[in-house]
Amino acid sequence: MDATLIRAAQGGSEEAFARLVDRHQQALRGFLRRACGNWALADDLAxxxxxxxxxxxxxxxxDANVRAWFCGIGYNKCLTELRSGRRARRREADYQSSDQRSPGVAPEDRLALEQAMAALPLEQRAVVALCLAAEFSHADAADALGLPLGTVKSHVxxxxxxxxxALGARDDGR
Structure with missing residues (x-):
C-alpha cells in the first residue's frame, strides 16, 4: 500500500502524503521521544x-520502508538539534515538567531506566529505542540510522x- 501512496505523493498528491504520515507518524514520534528523552522536542523534530x-x-x-525513512530523517534532525544545543534549557525544563510514567512500572525502575538510557551514547540510545522499544528489526534500524547492520546488533x-x-535484572540475551 505504501508504494501506491509514494507514487501518488511523488505526483504531487498531498492527500497521499498525508495518508503516509497518518500510517507512520506515531512510530516516528515514539522513536524520537525515546532517542531525545524529551517529548516536546521530539514532537517538534517529528x-x-x-x-x-x-x-x-x-x-x-x-519500495522503500517509509517508517524507516521517516525515522532516519528524524534521527538526523535529532543529531543536529542535540549538537547545536539551541534548546538545551528548554529541553531540560520540558523534560523535568513532563509526566512520563509508564503504567505498571515502579517509579524507581522508570527513573533507573531513564537514567540508563540517558547515559547511553546517542547512537546506541537511538538503536535501543528503535530495536527494543519500537520493535524495529535490526535491518530496519540500520537503514533508518544509516549504520552498518553489525554496528546495530552490537549497540543492541x-x-x-x-x-x-541499571534495573538490577539478569540479561538472558532474549
Missing part, C-alpha cells in the same frame, strides 16, 4: 522531519546489557 520528507518525497524509492547487545544492569 514535524520538521515530516516537512523535510515532503520536500524530498521525489527521492524516495517506491551492549545497550540491553547496560539497561538490565
Amino acid at each position: 514535524q520538521e522531519a515530516l516537512l523535510t520528507a515532503w520536500s524530498r518525497i521525489d527521492r524516495l524509492d517506491e 547487545t551492549r545497550g540491553r546489557a547496560r539497561l538490565m544492569e
